[in-house]
Amino acid sequence: MxxxxxxxxxxxxxxxxxxxxxxxxxxxxxxxxxxxxxxxxxxxxxxxxxxxxxxxxxxxxxxxxxxxxxxxxxxxxxxxxxxxxxxxxxxxxxxxxxxxxxxxxxxxxxxxxxxxxxxxxxxxxxxxxxxxxxxxxxxxxxxxxxxxxxxxxxxxxxxxxxxxxxxxxxxxxxxQIKKDMWHKYLMITTMSGVTTLMRAPMGPIRDSEGGKGFIRSLLLEVTEIMRACKAPIDDNIVEEQMKSIDGLSYQFKTSMQRDMEKGLFIEGDHLQGHLMKLAKQYDIEAPILKTVYQNLKVYEEMM
Ligand SMILES: NC(=O)C1=CN([C@@H]2O[C@H](COP(=O)(O)OP(=O)(O)OC[C@H]3O[C@@H](n4cnc5c(N)ncnc54)[C@H](OP(=O)(O)O)[C@@H]3O)[C@@H](O)[C@H]2O)C=CC1
Ligand SMILES: CC(C)(CO)C(=O)C(=O)O
Missing domain, CATH: 3.40.50.720 (NAD(P)-binding Rossmann-like Domain)
Incomplete structure (x- = not known):
């Protein structure tokens, strides 16, 4: 081919x-x-x-x-x-x-x-x-x-x-590619969100006091939005993704974080921004996601 x-x-x-x-x-x-x-x-x-x-x-x-x-x-x-x-x-x-x-x-x-x-x-x-x-x-x-x-x-x-x-x-x-895409969307929104907010790889965020709880809270916010718009995500997806995050290397970085470190454009509107629109549509508060997104907007403002 x-x-x-x-x-x-x-x-x-x-x-x-x-x-x-x-x-x-x-x-x-x-x-x-x-x-x-x-x-x-x-x-x-x-x-x-x-x-x-x-x-x-x-x-x-x-x-x-x-x-x-x-x-x-x-x-x-x-x-x-x-x-x-x-x-x-x-x-x-x-x-x-x-x-x-x-x-x-x-x-x-x-x-x-x-x-x-x-x-x-x-x-x-x-x-x-x-x-x-x-x-x-x-x-x-x-x-x-x-x-x-x-x-x-x-x-x-x-x-x-x-x-x-x-x-x-x-x-x-x-x-089940649609489900796979939504699961990956949940994972990347959360991981790129926390790594860009904390300016740290996944290891220090995960292992810091309260770190896992913070990651889990963001996962829960995003799943609430995804469930509201009937995205095909599994019931136990938050636990599954927390397990995957436990298995990541200490130095694991996301591509958005690497782009930010290089001063490049980021995909904030496509990832977190799209979820923010859905949250508004379904009247969901999502305070951590809002903070993550605002951080990305400040970065863009300063580029
Ligand atoms: N990198 C990673 O680890 C991962 C990335 N992703 C996702 O994959 C996607 C791609 O990311 P990534 O490969 O890292 O991004 P890169 O920026 O490394 O690569 C994108 C490439 O697309 C090229 N491009 C843009 N517009 C055009 C065009 N009109 N015609 C031809 N080439 C074009 C750019 O070329 P130019 O030099 O001309 O700008 C650039 O080389 C993103 O959505 C990202 O979130 C998913 C999983 C992991
Ligand atoms: C989290 C990771 C590395 C997984 O492929 C990713 O998709 C990204 O950083 O863009």
Whole structure:
């Protein structure tokens, strides 16, 4: 299958790279500055699971080529609109678009643009770009999850699973991807919220006096909002996520926190901001979430 990776950053660069390493034909849709760098140095992945450097096949939005079979959509949320427009020429009737953004608010604009070509997706991985524009992957886990949004078994999803099998990273097909996306949304909103608020990795927050209670209170606020809007989340999700948080390394950081440390734009409106809108709609107070969001707004004000 012909694969297009939209956004050769921490996520697209890593998972696209693992597919290239396995021998799949992968093209990266990039913007001109990134193209220049990747042409000069190649796409460099430093990973706890094995380094890999290669010369990527690159296109920019004005190039002409036949539609792709799969698009791994891996930009930040604040680039969503532009990226949707840029990828349109490369999407055909049968192209499957797998969004890898954190959160859920991107699904509606993607579906408006591409209808049923869009399936569900997410990733569990800790990657970032270093100053040289190289992908740095720092925790062992590297899981990309994808699946049909409507719980149906389709030929296309099976073909994609076959294409993704046998790589060094874990590509996992899910028959409950909507639930997986909401669970990940709960986790990332909470973890990026506390790490950016406390300016600390998860370990010191979790192990400080009252830290676990604080994290749990935010999880509870967010689940209240999610339940109000009938999101498909499990009854015991807070306990499950507290267990996962217990298992994280002391130095574990979120991508929003790393972006903040670098003075970059953040996805606060897409993640916490979307939940704030839902909270307002359902008349839910959510004081900790409000504090987390205000902190992000102050950061943006000072950028
Ligand atoms: N990094 C992580 O550990 C994790 C991130 N996520 C989520 O994955 C998503 C992607 O994050 P991440 O990969 O870290 O972000 P990065 O900023 O590292 O990468 C995004 C890339 O998208 C590119 N891009 C933006 N717009 C376009 C466009 N129109 N055409 C081509 N390329 C474009 C940017 O290129 P340019 O250089 O031109 O700006 C950039 O290289 C986010 O929603 C994030 O929350 C999820 C799990 C973990
Ligand atoms: C929490 C983590 C690292 C899990 O993949 C993540 O999604 C992020 O920081 O954006």
């Amino acid at each position: 012909r694969i297009l990776v939209l956004g050769a950053g921490g996520i697209g660069g890593y998972f696209g790279g693992r597919l290239v390493e396995k021998g799949e034909v992968v093209t990266f849709l990039v913007r001109s500055k990134r193209k220049q760098l990747l042409e000069e140095k190649g796409l460099v992945i430093h990973s706890v699971n094995g380094d890999f450097t290669f010369a990527p096949k690159l296109i920019t939005k004005t190039d002409q080529t036949a539609p792709f079979d799969i698009v791994l959509f891996s930009t930040k949320a604040y680039h969503l609109e532009e990226a949707i427009n840029d990828v349109k020429p490369f999407v055909g009737e049968n192209t499957v678009i797998i969004p890898l953004l954190n959160g859920v608010a991107h699904l509606s604009p993607l579906q408006e643009a591409f209808g049923e070509n869009v399936i569900g997706g997410l990733s569990f991985i800790e990657t970032t770009l270093n100053e040289a524009g190289e992908v740095v992957h720092t925790s062992k886990f590297d899981r990309l999850v994808f699946g049909e949004l409507e719980h149906i078994e389709t030929d296309r999803i099976q073909q994609i699973a076959d294409t993704f099998s046998g790589t060094k990273a874990k590509f996992v097909m899910s028959n």
